[in-house]
Amino acid sequence: MFTGIVxxxxxxxxxxxxxxxxxxxxxxxxxxTQGLVTGASVANNGVCLTVTKILNDKVFFDVMEETLALTNLGNTSVGDHVNIERSLTFGTEIGGHILSGHVHTQATVKAVSNTAEHYNIELQVDSKWMNYIFYKGFVGINGCSLTVGKVSDSGFMLHLIPETLKLTNLSQYKVGDKINIEIDSQTQVIVDTVERILAKKQLLNN
Structure with missing residues (x-):
């Protein structure tokens, strides 16, 4: 488990x-790498990966074919930088929200607005995932816990502060790039449960 604090x-x-x-x-x-051992879980761009080897502060991860296909790790090249978070340690401060490291989908960068006043990224996702993304809710973006801005039927806006840009790789993304998305699990459970109840009531009423 992770906190979304890169x-x-x-x-x-x-x-x-x-x-x-x-x-x-x-x-x-x-x-x-201090205290990190083989078999430990580390989030890379929000993807939970298992450490297979540690050598002189170089950490090795095996990334399966399905993970490469479903996340932006499949588009990662040598020289790229990935967001890193080690597993949650209970008893320490949790500043983000609980993430599993299991990416649900990828979003496409639709627009980037970088001015003296703001840095905004507009993301486009498959409409079915927008059922779980709400204004002022939380979402995992490349493993970073962020608050959702304006939403539409097909995407949402991120408003990034300088500290987030400094500590993550989100400033590297441009229009057309893919970003890993993990929706909030509690939101998903609530939405799916309500939809099932409403569908059942409708069936009984027909």
Missing amino acids: QATCEVVSIHKAAGLNTFEVAMTPKL
Whole structure:
């Protein structure tokens, strides 16, 4: 489990491609690798990956074919930086919201507005996922817990503060790029439950 508070952006220094998976080698800081062990879970752009090897602050992850297809890790190249968060430790402050590291879908960057007053990103997603995305609600964006701005039938707006831009890789994204999306699980459960109840009542009334 994760909090959506990105700890660092780290460079992908190599990608070894094999049948059915890619092995990512990510350069981390000594602070991030302190106490990290093989088998631990680390979020890379919001995707929960298992550590397979640690070598001189280089951390290795095996990324399965399905994960490559369903997330933007499939478009990641050597030299790119990914958002990194280690697993949640109970007893410490939680500043974001609980994320599982299981990406639901990808959003396409529709527009970027960077002015002296603001930095806004407009995202477009499949309309079925907009049932779970609400104005002022939370959503995981490349593993970063963010508040939703204006919403439409096909997407939503993000209003990013300088601190978020400094600590994450979101400033690197341009129109047409793909960003990993994890919706809030509690919101999904509530919406799905209400829809089932309403559908059942409608069926009984017919």
